[in-house]
Amino acid sequence: MSLDNLHVDALVVGGGIAGMQSALDLGDQGFQVALVECEPSIGGKMITLSKVFPTLDCCSCITTPKMSAVAHHPNIKLFTYCDVQSVQEADGGYRVNLVQKPRYVDASKCTGCRECEYACPITVPSPFDRGLGAYRTIRVPFSTAVPQVAVLDMDYCILCGKCEKVCAAKAVDFNQQPEPFEIQASTLVVASGFELTPLGAKKEYGGGKLRNVIDPLMMERFLAPTGPYGRVLRPGDGKEPTSIAYVQCAGSRDTTLGIEYCSRVCCMYAIKQAMLISGALPLAEITIYYMDIRTFGKGYEQFYQNAQAMGVEFIRGKVASIREDDDQNPVVKVELTEEGRTIERTHDLVVLSLGMVPVPGSNTALNLPLGSDKFIAIPAPNASPCATAHPGIFVTGAAMGPMDIVDSIVTASSAAAAASAYIREHKKEAVYA
Amino acid sequence: MPENTPNPESPAPVEPEEIRVGVYTCHCGGNISHVVQCERVAKMVGKLANVAVSRTDPSFCSDAGQAIIEQDIKELGINRVVIGACAPSLHEQTFRGAVTRAGLNPYLYHHVGLREQDSWVHASDEEGATEKAMRLMAAGVAKARLLDPLDPIRLGAEKQALVIGGGVAGLRAALDIARQGIRVTLVEKSPFLGGRMAQLESIFPTDEKPRQLLHDLIQAVTAQVGITIFTQAEVTGVSGYVGNFSIQVTQHARGVSPEMAEALTAACTQETPDPFNYSLTRRKVIYQPYPGCYPAAPAVDWQHYDGQPIQVNGKSIVLQDDALVHELIAGAIVLATGFDPYEPRQGEYGYGELSQVITLPQLIRHMALVKNGETLTWNGHPVRSAAIIHCVGSRELDGVHEPQADGQVNNYCSRVCCTASLHTALEMRQRFPRLNIYELYQDIRAYGRGHEEIYRHTQNAAVRFVRYHGDDGPKVIAAPKGDPYPVLVQVKDYLTYGEEIEIPVDLVVLAVGMMPRQVDDLVNMLKISRGADRFLLEAHPKLRPVEMAVRGIILAGTAQGPMNIQESLAAASAAAAKAASLLSLGKVELPPFVARVDPAKCNGNGACVTACLEEGAIALQTFVENGVEVQRAVVTPANCTGCGACVGACPNRAIDVQAWTLAQYDAMVDAIAMDWPELVEVEK
Amino acid sequence: MSDQKNGTPSRGEVLKRLREAHGTTVERSQAMMKEQKQMQNAICQFIRETPKTVPEIAAEIGRPTHEVLWFVAALRKYGIVVEAGMCGDYPLYQRAKEVQV
C-alpha cells in the first residue's frame, strides 16, 4: 500500500456492513473509492454476530463474502487500522488527513499464519469476544479478519521478540511508526456505526458488577460457532444456564439515561437470541420482560409469533432492579404492569437488551452537526434521507441512528446513489447517450 | 516452436487434460457441521477417482477460505472445483469469483447445497445426513468430471430505465437514476404525480407539509435532463430481458385541451366520489385533485365519465379518450407502485355499518376539510370523544381474525400506523383542545428517529392509552337509544390490569394498515414473485434487498412492504444505485445456462419449438447439409431461460442445457445410487 | 514500511527505544505474564489427569470462578485444554494430551 497522496472519488469512513456496501456500490459504478477503517479488520459489529434475523442466516455467511469482495474490488482501496485526524474542504472536495497506526507487522509480508500468536506468551482479553474470550498480544484479530494480517498491541507487549523469531515471513517489524498520510476525495460517506449503551449505564441493573448480567453482544458470541466457550455458558462460573431472561429497553427509551429514543433492533435481536438459545439448550426457559414489542420490519411480526409458539415467555413488565443471590444467580425485581403487582424472579443469566449509541469520538474529526440523539443530523430526512448538513458528506447505517442490517444495507446503497450523483454533477459528467 | 504446424483443416486433437478435482466441504459456520460430519465426508470423497484434494473449512466463503481454493488451483493444478456449502443462490457468485481469480474458467465449478438439502432438513439424523452428504458430494464430483468451460452471454445494455409509479418513491428513483446519466421514463397510472403522500397534511417526524415537499421533488424531476414522464399511463406489454426490455406503454388522453379546460370543468356536472378524500366528498369527472398538483392541467376520470356530452358555449362536447401507445426500451425496470390503505370488511369494528366508524386516512382528509378554529364535527354533530384503534388489518392472528379474500390473514405490522396515529392525535389535541382522545393499541411501535418523542408528547397531551391483546380485541357497538354518545367501544384494558371498560365515543378511527396496490398484470408480465404478505418480494433481504430475483427488476418504496416516507426515499435511492451499477457500463452478462442443440443429432422435427415456453428462444432454421436443405433447431441464448422444457421434448437427446447436460445428470444419478457400503463403513 | 529507507536503525536500537517509550507497560505486562503463567500452570496441573468443572478448579486453586473460566476459555482456544463431557450443568475441562504449553 502506498501512502502517497491519493485522489479518489469517494472516501468511506467505517468498514461495517454499511460502509462496505456503500463502497461496493460506488466501486461497481466505476468510481475510485477509499475505505478507511480504524480497527485492524473490516466487518464492524456484524461480523461478531451469530445468526441474523429475520432469515437466521449464519452471519459470517453474509458478511465474509462482502469483506472479501471489498478486498478484491479493483476500484476500492482498503485502509485498515487508520484513524481520521482531520477533514478540510479543499479543491471542491475534501482533504482528509489520516494516520496509519503501527501494526508492528509488515502487512505486505504477513501471511496470516498465526505462528506469532501461538508463540506470544501474553494472553489478553479480546474485544471481539467482548472481553470474555482471549487472544495474544500479537494476533490475527479473528479467524475471518480482512486483511489476514497480524497486529501487535504495544500496550501489552514485553518486547521479548518471540514472535519475530517464529515468523517465517520476517513480517514482524518493531520499527513501525504512526504514518500520517492524506487522501483527497470529492465526497465522503460516513459509516462509523454504533456502540452499545454501556453495560453499567443503569446502576439498578447491576451490569458490569454482576457477572451473570451480560450485554447482548456477549450472547451473540456465545451463540456463534467461534465463540469463547464454544457453547452457551454464563461467564460468572461456566454454568450452562437453564433459565435466561432478557430485559428490554435497557438503555433506550429511558429519559433518566438521556437516551430517549428506541433502539429499533433490541426487540428483534432478543427474540432471535431466544430462538437460537432454544435450539442450543432445548431445556432452557427463556423470559423476555418488555413494555412494547417492536417487530415492525418485513417478516418480523411473523418471527415474533414463531417465538411465542416455540414457548418463549413474554412478560409485560418494568424491571426495577437486579440483585444477585448467594449462587451468583441474578434476581430480577419486576413490576407486572398488566397485573399491578411486583415480583422477584431468579434466573441463571440475564441479558440486558442494550440500545445503540454513537461511537464515542467518531465524529471529532468530521465535526458534523448532531441531532438531539447525538447521532449525525439529517437536516431533511423526508427529502434527502442520507445527506448531512455538509454538502458532499453523506451518512449511512447505524451512524445515522439505530437500525438493523437490512436498513443499513438499503441506506448504504442510498448514500452511494447520493454520493455518485454528487460526484458526477461535480465533474459535470452526467452524459446522456 | 512446434515442429510441424497443424493442418488448419483438421485441428490437432486436443490433448485430453487430466481431470483434477478439488473438493471443499464447508462447515458453513456450524450450519452444516453441527449435523454433518464434514471431516468424514471430505475423507470419503477424497478417495474418489480424479479427486486431487479434499478439504474442509469453517467457512470457505470467507477471504481466507477462498484463498485456500485459489491456492489449490494454482499450486495443485486443480481444474474442476466442487464446493459443498450453503445454497448456490447465496454464494455461487462468490466462488465463481474466486475460481476466476485463480485463472480457471468459472463454470468448471459445481456447487452442492449441503445446507438446504441436507443439514437443515435432517437435523435430527446425523448419521443419515452424513451419508447423504457423501452421496451428494460424490454426485457433484461425477458431474464435475464432465464440466466444460463456458462463457457468459454478453449483451449490450440500454442506458435507459423505466420507473413504474410516480409516488414519492418513483419520483426519487427517477431523479437519482437520471442524475447518473441514465435516461428514465416514468410511468404513472393516475393523471397526477405524487401518490399517497399528497393526501397527507403534515408528516411525522418533521411536521413538514407533504405537498410542498412533493412540489420541490417534482420540480427537481422536471428540471432534470433525461426524464420523460407519462401520466395516465400503464405498462401493457413487456418482453426481453435485463439490459434489453421492450416495453409497451398505453397512455390515456388527458381529455381536455388547455384552452378548453377551464370552461369544460366549469360546465361539467357529472360527479363521483373523490378518491383523494377517500370518498368523503364528491368531485367532478374533470378534475384536479388539489391546487398545485402536477401536471396542473385538469384531467378526465375515464373510469367514471359516463360519456354524456357537456354543454359549453352552446356546443355539445363528448370527451374522447384517444389513447396513445408508446414503445420503449429499457435496461432496467423499477417498480414503485406503492400501497393502498387496508379497506376494512363490512362490519369489522362496525365499519360500513355504523356511520361513526372511519379510517385514519379518512380522518386525515376530514380534518383537512375542517377550517382552522372550527370544531371537529362528524355527520353534523360535534365530536366530543374519539377512539383510534390500532392494527386494523395488520398483525392479524390465524384462528382469531377472519381471513382476507385470499384466505390469508395479514400477519405483518404496517409500521407507519402507530406513529401516524400518535401524530394525528397530537394534531387533534392542538386543534380541538377539549376533545377526549383514546388510543387503543397492542404495542406502540414508535421506532424511528424522532418517533419516540412524538409518543412522549402524546402521553403528555392528555391522550388516554388503552392496551388490548391481539386475541381479545376491542368491540365497537351502537350505544343503546338515549345514551349521550352514539357508539360504545368495549375493551379489556391491560393498562388497568385487564379491566373491562366501555368507552363512549362520537367517532371511531381505524388505524388501517398497508396493502400492496393491485399489480397482478405487472406480476404476470414480468414473471416476478410476491411474498406471503403479497408485497413484491426482494431476492434476499440482506444480500439484494431492493432487487427482485428476475434480473434487472428493482423495487422502490411501499410496493415492497410498509415504509414511511424517509424509508421509501432511501429505498428509492438504493434502487437507483442498483440500476446505475447495472447499466452504467453499457453491458450486462447473463449466465450461460441455456439450451444448446447438437446439430448432428437434431433431425428438425421441431418438438422443442412446440415445448418451449419463451418467446423467440428456439426456432427451426434451414441449413444446407451435403447439398440438401434440412431443418435444425437453433437457440437464441438471450431469450432462453434454461428451463429445459425442450430437452425433455426432444426424442433424439439432441438438446442439452449447458452445465446441466443429460450426460452430467446420468453421472450424478449413478453416483447417488451407487452401492458403496465399503466406503461408508471404512469411514466409521 | 520503512525498511527501504536509508539509515534504518538497528534492531537493538529499535528495541531500546521502544523499551524507553513503553517502560511502564512493559513492566506491568511482565508482571501480568508471571501471574498468567502461574494461573495456567495451576489449572493445567489440576486437570492433567481428571477433568474438572470451573467451580472445582476455582475451589482448588483459590481464585474466583469467573477468572478461572476466562483462563480456561483462553487455554481451550489455543488447544491446551479440551472439553471432556458435562457434570450436571457444568462442562468438564481436561488438559489436552498432545499439546505442550
Ligand SMILES: Cc1cc2nc3c(=O)[nH]c(=O)nc-3n(C[C@H](O)[C@H](O)[C@H](O)COP(=O)(O)OP(=O)(O)OC[C@H]3O[C@@H](n4cnc5c(N)ncnc54)[C@H](O)[C@@H]3O)c2cc1C
Ligand atoms: C446484539 C445485537 C444483535 C444484532 N443482531 C442483528 C440481527 O440479527 N439482524 C440484523 O439485521 N441486525 C442485527 N443487529 C444490528 C446490526 O448490528 C447493525 O445494524 C449493523 O451492525 C450496523 O452496521 P454499520 O456498518 O452501520 O455499523 P458498525 O457495524 O458499527 O460498523 C461501523 C464500522 O466503522 C468503524 N468506525 C467507527 N468509527 C470510525 C472512524 N472514526 N474511523 C474509521 N472507522 C470507524 C468501526 O470500527 C466499525 O467497523 C444487532 C445488533 C446488536 C447490538
Ligand SMILES: Cc1cc2nc3c(=O)[nH]c(=O)nc-3n(C[C@H](O)[C@H](O)[C@H](O)COP(=O)(O)OP(=O)(O)OC[C@H]3O[C@@H](n4cnc5c(N)ncnc54)[C@H](O)[C@@H]3O)c2cc1C
Ligand atoms: C394514514 C397514513 C399516514 C401516513 N403518514 C405519514 C407521515 O406522517 N410520515 C411519513 O413519513 N409517512 C407517512 N405515511 C406513509 C407514506 O404515505 C408512504 O410512505 C408513501 O406515500 C409511500 O410512497 P410510495 O411512492 O411508495 O407509494 P404511493 O404513494 O402509493 O405511490 C405509488 C404510485 O404508483 C402509482 N401506480 C400504482 N400502480 C401503478 C401501475 N400499475 N402503473 C403505473 N403507476 C402505478 C400510483 O398511482 C401512485 O402514484 C402515512 C401513511 C398512511 C397510510
Ligand code: SF4
Ligand atoms: S506476523 Fe508472521 S508469524 Fe505472525 S501471522 Fe504474520 S506471517 Fe505469521
Ligand code: SF4
Ligand atoms: S427495539 Fe424494543 S427493546 Fe429496543 S428500545 Fe425499542 S422497544 Fe425497547
Ligand code: SF4
Ligand atoms: S405500526 Fe402499530 S398500529 Fe400499525 S400494525 Fe404495527 S403495531 Fe399495529
